[in-house]
Amino acid sequence: MKADEKIVIAIDGTSASGKSTNARLVAKALGFVYVDTGAMYRTLAWYAGKSRIDVHDPKAVGQLCRQWRTKLMCVDGAVRLLVDNYFPEKEVRTDETSALVPHVAAVPKVRDWMKQKQRDCIEFGSLVMEGRDIGSNVFPETNYKFYIDAALGARSKRREAEGVNEDLAARDQRDSQRAAAPLMVPLGAVMIDTSSQTPQESSEMILDKVRSQMRDEGRID
Numbered sequence: 001m002k003a004d005e006k007i008v009i010a011i012d013g014t015s016a017s018g019k020s021t022n023a024r025l026v027a028k029a030l031g032f033v034y035v036d037t038g039a040m041y042r043t044l045a046w047y048a049g050k051s052r053i054d055v056h057d058p059k060a061v062g063q064l065c066r067q068w069r070t071k072l073m074c075v076d077g078a079v080r081l082l083v084d085n086y087f088p089e090k091e092v093r094t095d096e097t098s099a100l101v102p103h104v105a106a107v108p109k110v111r112d113w114m115k116q117k118q119r120d121c122i123e124f125g126s127l128v129m130e131g132r133d134i135g136s137n138v139f140p141e142t143n144y145k146f147y148i149d150a151a152l153g154a155r156s157k158r159r160e161a162e163g164v165n166e167d168l169a170a171r172d173q174r175d176s177q178r179a180a181a182p183l184m185v186p187l188g189a190v191m192i193d194t195s196s197q198t199p200q201e202s203s204e205m206i207l208d209k210v211r212s213q214m215r216d217e218g219r220i221d
C-alpha cells in the first residue's frame with residue numbers, strides 16, 4: 001500500500017499538441033499541483049534577453065542560470081518560478097521570448113538546474129508536470145507517463161487560433177535533435193493523439209489510465 005506517497009504524472013509531447021490544456025484538466029480533476037516546465041525555460045530566456053546575454057553563448061547562459069535569484073511558489077494549484085521576486089507571466093509568452101527559448105533550453109548546465117528545481121516541486125504535493133523530458137529525464141522513476149502528439153496541421157491551426165504564427169515543425173525538430181535531454185517518447189509512456197479529440201476526451205483518457213494505475217498500486221479502491 002502506497003497511499004501516502006506522492007504521485008508525479010509526467011506529460012511530455014510536441015508543441016501545441018494539447019499538453020497544457022490536458023495537464024491543467026487532469027491536475028484539476030485530481031487536486032494535484034500543475035507545473036508548466038516550458039514556462040520555467042521561458043522565464044530564463046526572457047531574463048537572458050532582459051540582461052542582454054547572448055543566448056548563443058552557452059557559457060554565458062549557464063553562468064546566468066547559476067546566478068539568478070529565483071523562488072518557487074505554488075499559487076492556486078500551479079507552480080510559479082519567480083525571478084527577483086517577479087513572476088513574468090505575460091513576458092514569457094511574447095514572440096521574442098519564444099525565439100530565444102530553444103537556445104537556452106539546449107544548454108546542459110541549464111537543463112541540470114531546471115531538473116533540480118523541477119524535482120523540488122514535489123514539496124508542494126502530487127504533481128502533473130508537463131514538458132519535453134519529464135518522463136525521460138526529470139522523473140524517470142514515475143509510473144505515470146504520457147506522451148501527447150497531434151498532426152502538424154491540427155497543431156498549427158490551434159496556434160493560429162491563439163493568434164500565434166510559429167514554425168512548429170522547426171521548433172519540434174530543434175527540441176528533438178538537441179544533445180541535452182531531447183524531446184522523445186519516454187519508455188513506458190502511454191501515447192495520446194489529440195488530432196481529432198476534444199480536451200475533455202483526451203483528459204478523460206489520461207484520467208482513466210491514471211486511476212487504473214492507482215488501483216493497481218493499491219492507492220484507491
Ligand code: DC
Nearest residue numbers: 037038039041101102105131132133
Ligand atoms: O512548452 P513550451 O512551448 O512553453 O516550451 C518552451 C520551450 O522550452 C520549447 O522550445 C521546449 C523547451 N522545453 C524543454 O526543452 N524542456 C521542457 N521540459 C519544457 C520545455
